[in-house]
Amino acid sequence: MELSEGIIVMASISIVELKPGVKLSKEVYTPLGGMLFRKGTVLLPRELDILRAFMVQYVEVDTGEVESKRTAKPAVDKSSLSEQSLSDEAGANKYSTFHEEYDKLISFVKSAYQSALAAELPIYELRNQLEATIGQIKDYNPLTFAPRSMNKYDYIYHNSVLCALSSYLLAKWSGLQQKDWMQAAFAGLFHDIGNIKIDSAILYKPTSLSAAEIEEIRKHTAYGYQILKNVRAVNEGVRLAALQHHEKVDGSGYPLRLDGSKIHIYAKIVGITDIFHAMTLNRVYQKAQSPYLVLEQIHTEAFGKLDPTLVRIFIQKATAIHHGTMVRLSNGQVGEIVFTDSNHPTRPLVSVGGEIVNLTQQRQLHIEEVLSSN
Template identity: 30%
Template sequence: MKKRFVKINDCCIGDKVALDVITETGAVIVTEGTVLNEFIINKLRNLGINNIHIYSESENLDRSNIAFENLSKEYSKNVDTVKNIIGDLALGKKLDYGVISNIADDIKLEMENKDNVIKFLSTFKAYDEYTYNHSLNVAFYSMLLGKWLGLREDVITELTKAAVMHDLGKAKIPEEILNKKGPLTQKEFEIMKKHAQYGYEIAKQDTRISLEVLKGILMHHENEDGSGYPLKIKGDKINLFAKIISICDVYDALTQERVYKGRMTPFDAFKIIELDGYTKFDTKILLTFLHNIASYYIGMQVILSDGRAGEIVYVTPQNVSYPIVKVGDELIDLMNRKDLRIVSLLN
């Protein structure tokens, strides 16, 4: 895919951004893959952005659609693989670490179209396969967050493997609890909490799996304030992989369709995560996640709480929960319109 470095005044509505647009302070204000609209072009001008990278005209919608279809096929294949892995573990078979490595490699390749990946995860519906989809989704988000944090490629690869395996211990949880069509009782939740320890014990049997990966699996439900499990540790005692996976784990759990609850929009999820996330998550990692992922929803079609359809035209990094939505010729800043909210994203 060819890229061109052009003046902002030469950009046209419909051009696709080829590289993240970053301010002097390092904040991502428009992500790669974003389709330019009038609002974004004017916003970039006002921020003093004079030049950006865009894809050449040969980068067209057909290619984007083909990439989306290929992503869907690869995703479904890897979900089936995760399902088979957990099924085999439930039968007492050993973990096939080579297959885990193959899934991590596939995710790395698919991340070349990361704008499609995030939009796909936000609209894909498969709540009956939640346990398996969730493992894969968390791996996608964790790889992205690792990149946003500036981790080395070899570290990101290990992080991705830990994320794929973070819920392996659920293979040892009784099916009536794992597949319950509703919230768990306190007793059931205490049993479910054991999955982190179980996953660690499964993975440590393979000597090829690094200590950092093992800690990521064991600690992914630990909280910064010590309120997590199973070790109830806090702060710097929590492994970096676990800190990353925990944020991605909660975000995906909130935004995925379940049998007993509907999908929450990313923006409602941002509000919930911000509400108590600063005591449970590492603040630097959390802010990196929120500020980067929010901008990927620019250009998505949405339905507002008053029934009108619109398009997200901008997400302010400082107020990720309240994007600016264009409905017809009207620009609605949801930060100033608390009577309105986004109720769903459209494919």
């Protein structure tokens, strides 16, 4: 008599008795309630190390399975390997497409910024290329994306494009209506356009600025608002983002020292993405910093300076999809992110040489550089 369905036997097994290869029959949670592994996860040595790191004592696993001929696994079709190779190649081509659209947008922005003083912004051409780039945004993540080539004197253009992409995502993640997503992207794209009226000797000065030079730099917010004032394809929120993106919710920002209730939502969004990309890109006077350390600094800024809800959303969403990402730690070791606790999203578990490094516990270490993503 053939069985029409598999019979699965489940049991609660002590961690010390677990062998690699068993399958979870029930979700496993951390002591603080975060999901560690989903039902159906096959426990390999790396997963067993994670369970021990979280001091999980028992898990529910499948201890036996009887399968019918109908449900038995088929032999591996060797032709599927070539199909998988084609799939991988297609994925690589998609990522290349995003880079190509990104590079085109950089060229458009560079040309538009340089001509904005003498002529109107080519807003419709910019919008078309921005939409083409956002059409590939599934291949973009703020933490892992890096321009293929970047002259440090082109920082302003890369910062603008990256802020556009990240602001689009943050507007979407935060639950704003869809009509706001593209306008938030415009806010990111044009937030620093006022810098075209700043003397380049000040803008690219490699040493500390004088008090007078700082005051001149701060004028870029008002300059930006004036440049955008007559651009019809953007709404007032985009103009206000240029004016207000350096305001702080406690009223300590500039140029008008507005409190949080008077800062436009686009400006709050761009205020976060601008800080992130300004600190993670190479500049004339500053080397790029670790994106994870920058997120920790932004988290600190959320207490009184930045909108705390938007900061929490940005950090959790940006770090949530990075299991399998290869990173270099601050001690030089290279490892793979294997688990991210939602309570400590900037300090995941990293597998280094078969051992699990818990960055929440080892505070002296941090992720210095993202090397590649899965």
